[in-house]
Amino acid sequence: MGFKDYLQDDFSVTYSTVKCADTTLKTQKAPGRELTDSSFCIYENFSCKNRECANSSDTLFACYYLFGFFFYVEGTVKPAVSFMPNWRKIFVYESMTLACNVDPRVQGIRRFYWYKDNVRLNQRNQSFTIHSALQEDGGSYQCKADKGAKSDPAKLKVLGGWLILQVPQLIYEGDSFTLKCHSYPGYEVKTTVFLLHEKPLNSSGDELPVGKVNLTTADQYKCKKEIFHHNGYRVHTDMELVVVTELYSSPEITVTPYPARAGGNITVTCHVNRSPLRPDTKLEIAFYRNDRKVQGFGSSDKYQISAARPGDSGDYSCEAKATANNVRKMSRKINIQIQGELY
Structure with a gap:
């Protein structure tokens, strides 16, 4: 029985009879889960009914609701790229380490693949470091493990200039975090001011602690700083939008x-x-x-x-x-x- 035929059935047969089928599942994906190819397997009592599925070390459960009935379909949880230090922006000649984070339930990973702006890089390790970064090192980075799904893009900006407002690469619901008004090293600076929606905030120094956020948070922050160059103090500004990421999927x-x-x-x-x-x-x-x-x-x-x-x-x-x-x-x-x- 094909999977499409089964979806049209009145569910009088048990789902243990359904095998992998070369078809695309036309239904809404469960939050936080991703299907990576066109081969699907039905699970019964968390036990795979197909040898190929059972031998796939990077597969996890994805949940679908069809006509009032739940099925488990083979899928993978996407990995995620993280930055260390945990900033979206850095200056040129600073360093950044990128890591590919996978769900700990995924076993048997042998190698990793890295991509920048959809072009595969010559990197096979779970993490690598960009030393003394140049502007061309900026871009959208993705990773994947063996046959697993490719991560969502993680955008790194490598900038010249005098001032950047540094925001953590990923901020999760419920997090408290810190913003940094970072000026190019080696120059004398004076007053730093942080603003939220153009309104000044009470702060001291180059860092601003921010309280717990939720998924509805979408705040525009700005910082200003006086920096001495070209024989005088000059005011520089930068801004960033804070967007919050889901900590875990809806049950x-x-x-x-x-x-x-x-x-x-x-x-x-x-x-x-x-x-x-x-x-x-x-x-x-x-x-x-x-x-x-x-x-x-x-x-x-x-x-x-x-x-x-x-x-x-x-x-x-x-x-x-x-x-x-x-x-x-x-x-x-x-x-x-x-x-x-x-x-």
Whole structure:
């Protein structure tokens, strides 16, 4: 049976019969997950039914919701490029180290590939350093591991001039961070002023601490500094837009087995995908039935229903909470109907 044929089926067959198919899945991807090719595999109870999938060390679960039914489809979590020092902009002749960060669950990586402005570089290590950078070293960098997905572009600017406002390359929801008003080394400077939406901020020195941000944050910062050159102090300015990145994906809730039958044991699972740059983000999970909490926040991503009864039917959802900064996200609801009767 082809995958397209299966999507048109009334789901009377069990999904364990579905194999990989050379077709493109026409549905919305789950947040934070990416499909990398046109070969898809259905998973049953987290066990791959296809030898090629089972031997692929860089595949992880991606979750799809089709016609009220959840499937697991082979996919990979994108790696992410990080900078050290963690700035989007540097001056010429400064150095920058780039690293390719992959999900720690991905095993067996043998080599990495690097790209600048979509051109492959002669780099095979997980990280490399640009020493004494030139302006032509600026650009959009991407990486990938073996057969995995290519990362999103990470843009590095290498600039001449007198002043740059340095902003961290990635700022995650719930983060506090620091901006730096960085002048070209070796020149005498005077007063530094930071502005937010053109309004001066209370600050001292070249750095400005910024409190916790969320995904709706999109703030325009500017800094001004007097720098002595060409026989006098001259005012220079630079500005940057602060954009916030998702710390972890919105939860997706699934149920096994399906359909759920009276008297059986049912497992409700809350799936969350962490950023590859924050793989150690500690999350707590809570579960709800009909908007009432049935399992409080804890480390388990599963809620067990033993000897299910019709009264256990309802709309189930889960909520994830980051323990460090209290960033919370709620899943969509899934309706579970316990079929059959207890005797």
